[in-house]
Amino acid sequence: MSGELEGLLVILSLNTIYAYGVFLAATSGQLNLGAAGFVTLGAYASAYFTNGFDGFGFSLALGIPIAVIIVGILAFLVSFPILRTRGVYMVLATYALAEVVAGVIINTEAVGGAAGMPVDIFVPYYFVVASAVLVSLICFYLMSTRFGLAMRSIHDDENVAILFGVNARMVRVWAFTLGAIILAFGGALYGHHYSYIETQSFNVLLSIYILLYVLLGGTQTAWGPIVGALFFTFVPELFRFLGGVTGERWIEEGRFVAFGLLIVLVMVFRPEGVITRTMVEKVFSRKSREQEAAE
Amino acid sequence: MNIFLQQVVNGLMLGGLYVMVAVAFTLIVGMLNFLNFTIPALFMLAAVMTWAAMAGGFGGGVDDVIVAVLGADNRWIAGAIIAVVVVTLASLVIERFTYRYTKTKYGDATEHALPLVSSLGFLIFFEHLVISIWGSDALTVESPFVHASFYISSIQFSVPQTISLGLSLIIVFLLSFMLQKTKLGRALRSIAEKPDTAMLMGIDVGKIVPIVYVIAGLLCAIAGILFTLNYTIVDAYVGDRVATIAIAGMVLGGLGNVWGAILGGLLIGLLEVLSIYFLGASTVKISIWGLLLLVLIIRPTGLFGHTSIGKGKF
Amino acid sequence: MSKSALTITGLSKSFGGLEVIDNVSFKVPKGSKMALIGPNGAGKTTVFNLLTGVYPIDSGTIELDGVDITHIPARHRITKGLSRSFQNIRLMPHLSAIENVMLGQHSRARSLLHQLFPLGLLPRNRWAAQARRALNDAGLTEYPGQIVADLPYGIQKRIEIVRAIVSEPSVLLLDEPAAGLNEAETEDLLILLRKVSAQGVSILVVEHDMNFVRNLCDNVVVLNFGRKIFDGTPDQVHLDPDVREAFLGSDQDEPVASDQAPVQGDSNVT
Numbered sequence: 001m002s003g004e005l006e007g008l009l010v011i012l013s014l015n016t017i018y019a020y021g022v023f024l025a026a027t028s029g030q031l032n033l034g035a036a037g038f039v040t041l042g043a044y045a046s047a048y049f050t051n052g053f054d055g056f057g058f059s060l061a062l063g064i065p066i067a068v069i070i071v072g073i074l075a076f077l078v079s080f081p082i083l084r085t086r087g088v089y090m091v092l093a094t095y096a097l098a099e100v101v102a103g104v105i106i107n108t109e110a111v112g113g114a115a116g117m118p119v120d121i122f123v124p125y126y127f128v129v130a131s132a133v134l135v136s137l138i139c140f141y142l143m144s145t146r147f148g149l150a151m152r153s154i155h156d157d158e159n160v161a162i163l164f165g166v167n168a169r170m171v172r173v174w175a176f177t178l179g180a181i182i183l184a185f186g187g188a189l190y191g192h193h194y195s196y197i198e199t200q201s202f203n204v205l206l207s208i209y210i211l212l213y214v215l216l217g218g219t220q221t222a223w224g225p226i227v228g229a230l231f232f233t234f235v236p237e238l239f240r241f242l243g244g245v246t247g248e249r250w251i252e253e254g255r256f257v258a259f260g261l262l263i264v265l266v267m268v269f270r271p272e273g274v275i276t277r278t279m280v281e282k283v284f285s286r287k288s289r290e291q292e293a294a295e
Numbered sequence: 296m297n298i299f300l301q302q303v304v305n306g307l308m309l310g311g312l313y314v315m316v317a318v319a320f321t322l323i324v325g326m327l328n329f330l331n332f333t334i335p336a337l338f339m340l341a342a343v344m345t346w347a348a349m350a351g352g353f354g355g356g357v358d359d360v361i362v363a364v365l366g367a368d369n370r371w372i373a374g375a376i377i378a379v380v381v382v383t384l385a386s387l388v389i390e391r392f393t394y395r396y397t398k399t400k401y402g403d404a405t406e407h408a409l410p411l412v413s414s415l416g417f418l419i420f421f422e423h424l425v426i427s428i429w430g431s432d433a434l435t436v437e438s439p440f441v442h443a444s445f446y447i448s449s450i451q452f453s454v455p456q457t458i459s460l461g462l463s464l465i466i467v468f469l470l471s472f473m474l475q476k477t478k479l480g481r482a483l484r485s486i487a488e489k490p491d492t493a494m495l496m497g498i499d500v501g502k503i504v505p506i507v508y509v510i511a512g513l514l515c516a517i518a519g520i521l522f523t524l525n526y527t528i529v530d531a532y533v534g535d536r537v538a539t540i541a542i543a544g545m546v547l548g549g550l551g552n553v554w555g556a557i558l559g560g561l562l563i564g565l566l567e568v569l570s571i572y573f574l575g576a577s578t579v580k581i582s583i584w585g586l587l588l589l590v591l592i593i594r595p596t597g598l599f600g601h602t603s604i605g606k607g608k609f
Numbered sequence: 610m611s612k613s614a615l616t617i618t619g620l621s622k623s624f625g626g627l628e629v630i631d632n633v634s635f636k637v638p639k640g641s642k643m644a645l646i647g648p649n650g651a652g653k654t655t656v657f658n659l660l661t662g663v664y665p666i667d668s669g670t671i672e673l674d675g676v677d678i679t680h681i682p683a684r685h686r687i688t689k690g691l692s693r694s695f696q697n698i699r700l701m702p703h704l705s706a707i708e709n710v711m712l713g714q715h716s717r718a719r720s721l722l723h724q725l726f727p728l729g730l731l732p733r734n735r736w737a738a739q740a741r742r743a744l745n746d747a748g749l750t751e752y753p754g755q756i757v758a759d760l761p762y763g764i765q766k767r768i769e770i771v772r773a774i775v776s777e778p779s780v781l782l783l784d785e786p787a788a789g790l791n792e793a794e795t796e797d798l799l800i801l802l803r804k805v806s807a808q809g810v811s812i813l814v815v816e817h818d819m820n821f822v823r824n825l826c827d828n829v830v831v832l833n834f835g836r837k838i839f840d841g842t843p844d845q846v847h848l849d850p851d852v853r854e855a856f857l858g859s860d861q862d863e864p865v866a867s868d869q870a871p872v873q874g875d876s877n878v879t
Contacts, residue, residue, distance in 0.1 A: 031408055081592040088330050091411065092546060093591045095539075096584040103580030114577060144729025146711075146718055149704075153712050156701035163661055164776065165687045165716035204535060208415055215412055220703050256423035263416030264392050267409050277703050278756045285754055 006125040010193060012233040013132035014186055018210045019217065019225035020139045021183030026211075026219040027143070028151035028175040029158065030083070033091045034098030035183050036207040040199060041071045041101060042184025043191040044111050047119040050192070053110075060121050060192070068184045075180030079173045098207055102199045116198025123192035131189055135182055140222040142178070151175050152220070212263050218273025221280045228274075232259070301450050302572045303565065308453065310564020311460030312525075315518040316541035317548065317556040317563075318467050319511035325551025326486055326507050330542075332414040333389050336421040337512050339534030340385060341378035341519025343425055343434065346529050348374030350436040352429060368439050375520045379513065386512030389417055390505045418534075425531040433530045440524055459521040464557070466517065470510070471553045483507065540567065543587040549600025558598065613672070614639040614811035615660075615691075615780045620669035622659055629655055631835045632669075637780065637828075642802070642812045644822040644843070647832035648855055653815040654696055656832070657782050661693055662686050674779055687716040690779035694769045694786060696815070702758035706749065706768050709757055710740040713772035740775060746804070747771045748797045763794045770798070774805055781805065783814040787821045799824055819843075831855065 018035060025032045045067035049058040058066065082093045106114045142148050150171045153161035162168050191197040209232065217228025236255030266273070316338055323331040343352075349370045351358040361373040393413040443454035474480035482503055485493040494500050515538070522537065523529055544563035548555025563583065570582040590597060615637040622630040630652050637643050645653050659666050662683030670679045673689050681689065692713070700709050711728070714736055718724070728734055741753055747767050757765055770786055786802075787795050795818070802825060806812055816822050822829065823843045831839035831846065833855040839846060846852055 031411075085591055085595060088324065088328075088411075088550065089591050089595045091330060091408075092542065093588060096543075096588040096591065099580050099584035100588060103578065103584065106577045106580070141727055141730070144727040146715065146724045146726065146728060148729070149708060149711060150715065150724075152704060152708075153701050156703055157699055159663070160695070160699045160701075161712070162684045163663070163687065163693065164712050164772075165684050165719065166712075167684060204539075205419075208419065212412065212415055212419075215408075253423045253427035257420055257427065260416045260418070260420030260423065264413050264420070267413040267416065268392060271409050277705075278759070281705065281754055281756060 008233065008237065010125050010128050012229060013128045014190055015210075015213070015229040015233050016132045016226060017135050017182060017186035017189070018206075019214050019229045020135050020222075021179045021181075021186060022210050022214045023139065023219060023222075023225040024142070024151070024175045024179035024182070025172075026214055027148075027155060028172055029155035030172060030176060031091050031211060032094045032176070032179065033207050033211055034094035034096070034101075035210045036202040036204065037094075037098030037101035038071060038075060038180040038183035039187035039190070039206065040098075040105060040202040041074070042068055042187030043197045043202065044105060044117075044187075045070055045184070046188035047117060047191045047197060048111060050121045051117075051119065060123070063121075064185070064188045064192070067188060068181055071184035072177055072181040075184075076173065076177040079176045079180075083169070083172050083176060095204075095207070098204070102203070105199050112198070114199065116196060116200075119191045119195050119197060121192055122195060123189060125193070128189050128193055131185070135185070136222070136226065139182075139225070143222045147171070147174070155219075209259075212259075215273055216263060216266055218275035220272065220277040221275055223280060224273055224275045231262075231274075235259070235262075297449055298572075302568050304450055304452060306565035306568035307561055308456040308460050308525075308564070309568055310544075310561035311456070311463040312518045312522055312537070312560075313541040313544050313564050314463045314467055314557050314560030315514045316538045317545040317560040318470065318553055319514040319518075320542055320545045321548070321551055321553060321556040322507060322511050322514075324545070325553075326483060327410070327504065329393075329410040330414070331393075331511070332411065333385075333393075333417040333421070334511065334515055334541075335534030335538035336418045337382050337385060337515040337534075338519045338522070338538045339425065339529070339531065340421060341382050341516040342523045342529040342533055343429070343519075343531070344378035344381050345371060345374035345520045345523040346434050346436050347429070348377055349438070349523075350434065352434070371439065371520075371524060374523070378520050379516050382512045382516040382519075383509055385421070386508040387505055389414070390508040393417075422531050422534070429531070431531050433528050435528050436523065438524050438527045453525070455521075455525050459525055462517070462521065466514070467553065467557055470514075474553065479503075479506070540583055543583050545597075546587055546595075547590055547597050549597030552597070552599040555597055555599035612639045612675075613637065614641075614674060615813065616670075616672040617656075617660070618670045618672075620656065620659060620671070621667045622655065622664060623667055629835050630659065633832065633835070633837050634669075635830045635837060635840055637811050637813050639811055640806065640809055641828060642806050642826045643814070643828040643830065644826040645813060645815045645830050645832065646817070646819075646822065646846075650834075651832040651855075652835040653832055654784055655835075657693060657784055657815065660686075660782060661691060687776055687778070688719070690777075691782065692773040692776045692778035692780070693782035694766075694773045694784055696784040696788070698762070698765045698769055700757045700765055700769055700772070703756065705754050705756055706744060706760070706764075707737060707740050707753040709768055710743055710772050710775055711736055713775040714740065716776050743771050743775050744768070747801050763790050766790065767794070767798065767801075770801070774810075778810060780811045780813065783812065785815055785817065787816060787818050795821060 018039065021038065022032050022035050046064045049067050050060055050063035051057060057063075078097065082090065082097065085093045105111060111117050150161065150166045153166060154168050154171055158168050187202065190201070213228035213232040214225055215228075216231060217226065218224030236259065238255075316334060319334050320331065323329065323334070347353050348361055361370050365372055393410040438455070440455040444451050445454065446452070474483060482493070482498045485496065485498060486500060486503060522533070540563055541560060544559035545556050546559070547562060548557070548559025566582055566586065567579055570579050574582070613636040617636070618634045620630055620633040621628070633656065645656065647653055655664070658664050660671060662681065666679065670677060672678070673691055676689060678686055678689055678691070701712065704712070718736065726734070728736060744750065744753055747770070749764060749767055749771065752760060752764060757768060760768070766786065766789060770783060773781055773783070787798055790798060799821070802812060814822070814826070826843055829839070829841060829843050829846045830837060831852050838851040838855060839849045841849070
């Protein structure tokens with residue numbers, strides 16, 4: 001497999017994982033504009049553990065899960081106060097949280113501060129791709145459970161969901177926490193594949209991009225994040241290819257210009273995102289009707 | 296003590312710019328109930344337009360015209376005019392594609408976020424548009440004003456910054472006066488409180504909302520122009536850095552409250568400069584956003600805000 | 610004396626100084642079908658909101674099957690056996706009919722194992738089967754997979770009722786279940802509710818359609834301005850002078866009229 005294709009697959013895989021991290025919160029009606037914070041934490045924590053400190057290091061198989069779980073615990077604790085906020089306030093709170101994380105890391109010399117840090121153990125591309133597949137499967141599974149039903153009910157009408165016995169608060173906490181764990185996992189994979197991390201790799205723009213392409217893909221079904229990640233990874237690549245050919249900075253940057261424009265247009269014409277529940281239903285019920293007709 | 300006071304003064308000067316952007320944010324949150332993330336983009340556009348006029352960023356032909364008409368030292372005037380025009384046009388386009396679509400079909404949680412999401416789309420659009428033309432590196436310029444300063448008991452006041460602070464405060468006071476005392480202001484406030492009733496009372500919401508966008512845009516434009524003139528270094532991401540801090544100021548003052556935005560903007564400017572001075576430049580993120588996080592969790596309405604604004608809406 | 614499924618004693622509620630419910634007391638006997646009627650603004654939906662815990666009460670007690678639920682949080686009341694439908698349709702618009710009904714089962718499936726069971730991946734599971742059966746019983750056979758936002762009003766209304774029924778409540782609160790239904794649909798609804806009642810569920814309906822009330826209910830409670838003014842049988846209600854006065858001169862026809870267009874009920878919704 002060519003190096004360039006490998007590189008693209010890694011980017012697509014990471015984007016997909018990030019997408020699912022934000023998707024879980026979004027499908028229960030919460031917008032997380034601070035995804036980069038958890039990605040950063042996952043990257044740094046896992047690198048810290050696998051690089052080793054004071055002569056004691058974890059293996060990959062231990063270091064990443066431990067780091068990711070620790071971030072999960074942090075997210076769980078932090079989610080209680082943050083999820084008391086709503087709407088505008090929650091968006092701002094998640095944004096602020098990510099900035100605080102970045103700020104703390106910049107000031108922590110043990111992880112290289114603003115200069116960043118190298119990551120010793122390398123994770124090959126197929127591992128990243130396999131992880132993305134695993135995360136997708138887990139999210140499809142979650143959405144098919146009562147927990148998934150509860151999440152989507154809260155998204156549509158939280159008050160009524162509560163009257164039917166849903167513990168809205170805990171569902172949102174868990175959606176947020178699981179999302180953070182997935183984001184942290186993505187960060188860990190990033191660090192161990194690219195072998196170097198710095199807070200600039202995970203800045204505000206990353207948070208914005210992830211949220212946007214998750215909403216672009218659609219938050220009603222587990223298909224949405226994949227579509228969003230595909231859009232974000234490959235449509236820009238088309239522009240980059242053109243840019244490489246003509247050599248103009250304009251066309252290289254044009255991919256983001258187009259992305260921004262696309263977001264605006266999608267919000268106008270198809271605000272629920274590309275993939276909606278209705279669409280999935282139509283596709284699958286047509287299949288099952290064809291199957292029945294064939295029998 | 297003098298050093299401390301000097302930092303306080305510097306902080307207030309910076310705060311003066313934040314004030315205008317914070318008021319722009321709070322106007323839109325208060326009136327239209329959503330967080331308009333294009334405001335950092337508009338600020339950036341104005342700053343960059345001003346720079347471009349002063350530093351020949353528009354390319355040979357345009358630059359020559361400007362110099363011919365105004366003289367090399369006054370190119371900033373052209374920059375200011377272009378900035379205002381560009382921002383006004385942008386505001387109208389943005390209004391067309393964001394607020395119009397807040398009529399939600401089902402009223403569920405993420406549908407309320409549509410205007411916010413659109414505004415993020417515009418933010419990316421404008422930032423990368425600028426990068427495509429001028430690149431992402433810092434853009435510097437020689438401002439004709441930077442060096443003038445005066446002293447009050449050994450504390451230095453930069454003339455352009457003092458003028459900026461004064462200008463900011465005057466404009467915002469005028470705005471506040473307009474909101475309280477004029478017919479337009481009353482119409483705006485009634486839209487903020489009860490949009491449906493406002494329509495029944497004959498207020499043409501469709502005409503007034505663009506006005507709000509333009510006012511907010513102009514505030515950002517003036518802030519952006521003054522920023523370039525005072526601090527002389529801008530880039531495509533200056534909006535992200537500067538204007539988002541103004542958001543923190545707005546929240547501190549209370550969403551939807553203009554006086555709160557004034558106070559919040561000044562306080563945040565103060566906090567930023569004092570953090571840098573006493574704790575080091577790298578701690579700014581922690582101080583400002585940590586404070587914002589605390590405010591949002593403990594007292595989300597800030598110093599003066601209403602509880603109804605922002606609840607459940609984006 | 611039959612046991613009471615729902616006992617409301619001295620229920621009172623004020624909103625900002627305005628007394629909306631004033632010392633309301635009545636009993637819903639076990640297995641019975643009772644109507645809660647009254648002119649617009651009488652407080653009927655508010656009573657439902659107080660019973661289900663949407664608003665906290667100022668004073669009074671609520672007893673469900675002998676258990677005091679007055680201070681139990683809203684989301685636990687359904688597990689105690691209190692379920693409801695809404696005056697304005699409150700289905701989850703982005704979920705399918707069967708998924709909406711399955712939300713109704715949530716209170717009986719709260720264990721972790723149930724929460725994590727992949728219902729969507731194994732379509733023949735018993736919960737989906739039960740939900741589909743419930744929809745069939747209500748005559749809604751064609752719609753299980755369809756997203757409810759696209760369905761007609763009458764269908765949505767009945768799906769909401771099915772959702773309330775599958776939680777297997779001991780008391781079912783229905784807020785204007787017949788509003789907007791045509792004659793055939795209303796007849797189907799009556800059959801469904803009689804079936805449900807035969808299984809031992811006690812029913813309390815808010816309604817304006819007096820024909821419907823007379824066909825379904827054994828007892829009627831009348832509210833006016835937040836106070837109970839009548840408690841008796843459907844035959845007696847139109848004879849009561851207080852009731853006549855309450856309905857006279859208002860936009861409502863008197864309880865005697867049999868052909869009622871559904872009228873906008875109380876403005877207090879969840």
